Amino acid sequence: MNPTFELGYWRFGLRTASEWSKRLGKESKKPWTEVLNGLAPLPVRDGMYVLDEVVEDFWTKYNFEHPALIGTYGMLPGDGVDKETVRRTLHKIQQVWNFDRTWGWDFPMLAMCAARLGEPNRALDFLLHPSGGFQFDGRGLATGGPYPYFPSNGALLYAVAMMAAGWDGAPKTNAPGFPQDGSWTIRYEGLSPAP
Known part of the structure; x- marks a missing residue:
């Protein structure tokens, strides 16, 4: 529930859609704003972002999958991100991720x-x-x-x-x-x- 990367992507997408509407001289669509304002915060555990609110032990059990949670501040511009939390998360990924099994x-x-x-x-x-x-x-x-x-x-x-x-x-x-x-x-x- 509430995966970090997807929440960040929705924030970026809805914010961008609203900005583009304004550039076209139109008002931002109210449902977009309501959804954007209603999105859950990015999930944090032990001072770091996590894959989502549900997955436990991903630092050891799933540390070979795509570390997509880091994409919220990198590939995406960081809507909803705390820089120091993402810094701690990046450093933890570099310490514990099984990079021999990652790709793409x-x-x-x-x-x-x-x-x-x-x-x-x-x-x-x-x-x-x-x-x-x-x-x-x-x-x-x-x-x-x-x-x-x-x-x-x-x-x-x-x-x-x-x-x-x-x-x-x-x-x-x-x-x-x-x-x-x-x-x-x-x-x-x-x-x-x-x-």
Whole structure:
């Protein structure tokens, strides 16, 4: 009940729909506002976000599944998120998750969260993680199969683009998602900041 990622996505979607209505010169639809205002808060246990209000022991029992709860502040802009709670959650995921069994969008999603939190080295650690589920072959395939696996490929592209172009509220510096210590030289063109 009340999964963290889905609650964050609904908040973002309803807020965005309302903003777009206003940009079109229309009033936001009352049911959208009612649903948005009635959404449950993101579930927290022991000072960290959890998958949902019901699942117990996910830090040990389900720590190989997609860590989607972190997507609320990374892939999504963080509607309803407390930054320090998400920081503790990200650090806990990095400590206990079984990354040898993860795949797809997991590492880019974690990298985007770390970048938004101002932890670019951690973001790069996630993008460069040696997990077999996130290794790209010479053709750019991450799963070892004959076809692209778009969650891996698309998430990697989105994460790197976001780290380069920034996001709403990002530090006003070139490539704010990358280390600013001179160890990286980032050039890009035609990218818009993420929401």
